[in-house]
Amino acid sequence: xxxxxxxxxxxxxxLIISEMSGSGLxxxxxxxxxxxxxxxNEREIVLQARDFGARGKLSATATVQAGGKxxxxxxxxxxxxxxxxxxxxxxNGNGIADCWEKAHDIWHCIADSDDDGEPEGKYPGDGLSAxxxxxxxxxxxxxxxxxxxxxxLFVYDPDGLAEKxxxxxxxxxEVHYIDPEEGRCTGTKDRARVVNFxxxxxxxxDQHCLWIKKGALKEPDPFNWGLCEGGEEIGPPRTADRYxxxxxDQIREDLARTVxxxxxxxxxxxxxxxxRSDAAWFEGQVDxxxxxxTIHEACHGLGITHHYKSLRETLPKGADVEKAIMALDISxxxxxxxxxxxxxxxxxxxxxxxxxxxxxxxxxxxxxPWPNTLCDTMxxxxxxxxxxxxxxxxxx
Numbered sequence: 001x002x003x004x005x006x007x008x009x010x011x012x013x014x015l016i017i018s019e020m021s022g023s024g025l026x027x028x029x030x031x032x033x034x035x036x037x038x039x040x041n042e043r044e045i046v047l048q049a050r051d052f053g054a055r056g057k058l059s060a061t062a063t064v065q066a067g068g069k070x071x072x073x074x075x076x077x078x079x080x081x082x083x084x085x086x087x088x089x090x091x092n093g094n095g096i097a098d099c100w101e102k103a104h105d106i107w108h109c110i111a112d113s114d115d116d117g118e119p120e121g122k123y124p125g126d127g128l129s130a131x132x133x134x135x136x137x138x139x140x141x142x143x144x145x146x147x148x149x150x151x152x153l154f155v156y157d158p159d160g161l162a163e164k165x166x167x168x169x170x171x172x173x174e175v176h177y178i179d180p181e182e183g184r185c186t187g188t189k190d191r192a193r194v195v196n197f198x199x200x201x202x203x204x205x206d207q208h209c210l211w212i213k214k215g216a217l218k219e220p221d222p223f224n225w226g227l228c229e230g231g232e233e234i235g236p237p238r239t240a241d242r243y244x245x246x247x248x249d250q251i252r253e254d255l256a257r258t259v260x261x262x263x264x265x266x267x268x269x270x271x272x273x274x275x276r277s278d279a280a281w282f283e284g285q286v287d288x289x290x291x292x293x294t295i296h297e298a299c300h301g302l303g304i305t306h307h308y309k310s311l312r313e314t315l316p317k318g319a320d321v322e323k324a325i326m327a328l329d330i331s332x333x334x335x336x337x338x339x340x341x342x343x344x345x346x347x348x349x350x351x352x353x354x355x356x357x358x359x360x361x362x363x364x365x366x367x368x369p370w371p372n373t374l375c376d377t378m379x380x381x382x383x384x385x386x387x388x389x390x391x392x393x394x395x396x
Contacts, residue, residue, distance in 0.1 A: 001051070001052040001053070001135050001136045001137055001138060001143060001198065002128075002132050002135055002136065002137050002195065002196040002197075002198050002199065003137050003138055003178075003182045003183070003195055003196065003197060003198060004137075004138045004182070004198065005198075006181045006182075012050065013030065013031065013032060013050070013056075014049060014050055014051040014053070014054035014055065014056060015047055015048070015049055015050070015054050015055075015056040015087060016030070016031025016032065016047070016048050016050065017031050017032070017033070017034045017045055017046070017047060017048075018031075018045075018046040018047060018048040020046040020048075021034065021044070021045040021046045022044075024036060024037050024038060024040075025037070025043070025045070031048075047087065051135075052135050052136045052143060052145070053095070053131065053134065053135030053136075053201075054087075055086075055087065055088065055090065055095050056086075056087050057084040057085065057086055057087065058084060058085045058087055059074060059075065059083055059084040059085075060074070060075040061073065061074050061075070062075065092108050094109065094110065094111040094130075094131070095111050095131055095201060095202065096109070096111060096130060096131055096134045097134070100134050100145070104147060104148050104149060105149075106130065106148055106149070109130050109148070110130070111129060111130055111131040111201070111202040112129040112130070112131065112202040112203075112204055113129065113130045113148075114126065114127065114128065114129055114130070114204055114388065114390075115130075115148070116147075116148060116149060116150055116151045116152070116387075117149060117151075118149055118150045118151065118172070119151065119171070119172040119173065119382065119385065120382070120383070121151070121382070121383065121384070121385035121386060121387065122303065122383060122384055122385060122386050122391070123386055123387075123388060123391050125151070125387070125388040125390070125391075126151040126152050126153065126207070126387040126388055127196075127204060127205050127207035127236070127387065127388035127389045127390055128146065128152060128196060128204070128207055129202040129203065129204050130148050130202070131201060131202035132196055132199065132202065132203070132204075133145065133146035133147070133148045133152070134146075134148075137154070137176070137178075137182070137195065137196075138178075138179075138182050139154075139176045139177070139178055139182065140177065140178065140179055140182075141179065144176070146174070147174065150173075150174045151173050151174065151387045152173070152174045152175075152176060152387075153171075153173045153174070153175050153176070153209075153210070153237070153302075153387055154175075154176045154178050154182075154183055154195045154207075154209035154210075155167065155175055155176070155177055155178070155209055155210050155211075155212060155298075156177075156178055156179075156180060156183050156185040156193075156209055156210070156211045156212070157177050157212050157213075158180070158213055159212075159213050159214045161212055161213070161214065161246055161290065161291075161294040162175070162177070162210075162212045162294055162295075162298060163177055164287075164291065165290070165291035165292075165294040165295050166291070167294065167295055167298060170295055170340070170372065170373060170374060171295075171299070171302070171374065171385070172382075173387065178195070178209065182195070183195050183209035183211075184197060185209070185211050191206060192242060193208040193209050193210075193211060193237075193238075193241075193242065194206045194207065194208055194209075195207055195208065195209050204390060205388070205389045205390045206238070206389065207237070207238075207388070207389050208236075208237040208238045208240075208389055209237065210237050210240055210244055210298055210301050211240075211242060211243050211244065212243070212244040212246070212294060212297075212298055213243055213244070213245065213246070214245070214246055214247075214248050215227065215243070215245030215246060215247050216247070216249065217247055217249075217250055220250065220253065221250065222250075222253075222254055222257075223250075223254055223345050223361075224247060224250060225246070225247055225250060225251050225254075225289070225293045226244070226245055226246045226247055226293045226294070226296065226297040227244075227245045227247075227297060228240050228244050228245075228297045228298070228300035228301050229241055229242060229243050229244070229245065230300075230301075232395055232396050233392070233393045233394070233395050233396075234300055234303055234304075234305055234393045234394045234395075234396060235300065235301060235302050235303020235304065235384075235385075235386045235393035235394065236301075236302065236303055236386040236387060236388060236389050236391055236393055237301050237302065237387070237389060238389040239301065239393055240298075240300070240301030244294075244297045244298050244300075244301055245297070246290060246293050246294050246297060247293075248286075248290055251286060251289050251290055251293060252286050254361075255282070255285055255286055255289060255361075255365070256282075258361060258362060258365060259277065259282065259365060262362055262365070263277070265362075265366070266362075266365050266366055269366035269367055270366070270367055272367075273367045275367065285364075285365060285370075288369075288370035288372075289370060291370070291372070292340050292344075292370050292371050292372065295340045295372075296340045296341055299340065299341060299374070299381070299385075302384075302385050302386055302387060303384055303385060303386035303391075303393040303394055304341055304374070304381045304384045304385060305341070305384065305394055305396075306332035306341055306342075306343065307332040307333075307334050307335035307336075307339070307341055307342050307343070307379045308325065308332055308379075309335075309378055309379050309380075310332075310334040310335035310378045310379050311325060311330065311332045311333075311334045311335075312325070313334075313378070314334050315330065326396065331343045331345065331346045333345065333346040333360060335375060335377070335378060335379045336375035336377050336378075336379065337360075337371065338369065338371050338372060338373050338375075339371055339373060339374055339375035339379070339381055340371045340372065340373065340374065341374070341375070341379065341381050342360075342371060342375075342379075343360070344360035344361045344364060344370075344371065345359060345360060345361050346359065346360070
């Protein structure tokens with residue numbers, strides 16, 4: 001399939017005549033032909049597929065006596081007149097089983113089409129051709145054929161951060177959590193993070209997975225909670241090179257300090273809601289902050305930026321203000337409050353900044369929910385999403 005075997009092997013036919021065909025049959029060493037030992041009127045054989053995208057043609061020849069002469073006659077397929085049977089049934093010759101196309105309502109599709117439309121995002125497609133999605137992938141050691149109507153994203157999540165954060169439901173993508181070898185997340189530099197590395201027929205692009213894991217800062221850096229590594233281009237997944245990092249220890253440290261500095265204030269606010277600021281409550285806050293940060297940083301790998309549009313609507317116009325925005329001197333803590341891409345801490349440093357936002361982190365610790373979705377309002381984070389590595393992300 002598209003990500004197996006993990007190591008190169010000798011080329012071999014996709015389809016062979018199996019020894020399970022029984023006795024009375026001489027099968028060639030390469031499994032491509034077989035001859036009956038005795039004269040027969042009919043014969044059943046068993047074919048073995050050795051690739052999940054296997055395709056081929058089967059023909060049969062009989063030696064008959066006609067007019068006192070021995071001659072070979074090729075069998076003709078009833079209904080079509082063809083001298084072979086296409087395996088699997090593939091009337092449009094695109095290399096994809098017709099039954100799979102019909103099951104997904106894409107009958108007569110082109111093998112290298114990439115029209116996945118759910119969820120919408122900025123562009124259609126997920127970088128995987130229809131044939132590649134049909135051929136399928138190994139996911140945690142189990143073969144899976146994909147849905148050509150839905151955008152698929154592969155994630156290596158060794159610390160369970162993305163799965164625990166419900167990254168799939170939040171983004172509405174079909175997220176597949178894979179083992180390291182299945183996404184070349186093994187330390188190799190050769191096509192690292194590429195999930196369709198066993199490509200060939202109808203290949204569009206080397207499509208990358210996201211590698212999301214816990215990270216460690218060299219020294220404490222308050223409220224620096226995560227990083228999507230890469231260059232000036234934000235999204236698609238190929239740009240997240242190589243990791244999406246979440247600084248869990250820094251998150252815990254910042255929340256513990258904020259709670260300690262505002263203990264009475266937080267306790268009173270929670271008491272009004274019937275809650276207690278005990279150890280279990282604190283662990284829940286850490287988990288929620290880690291989940292928010294995980295989705296936030298991973299979404300940078302999908303081309304989604306901070307809430308710059310709503311921020312610019314809030315601020316006065318000017319080159320100095322724009323420069324401060326891009327330098328993150330002004331925090332993008334504007335826009336829809338429950339969106340994970342909105343900053344939960346404001347640090348407006350620019351002299352022309354005339355407002356001071358509330359410290360959202362403190363407000364959340366007082367009882368407001370942590371952001372846990374993507375907005376489709378002014379900043380339109382959902383509309384920015386780019387999955388296919390054929391596309392260009394946002395340049396900063």
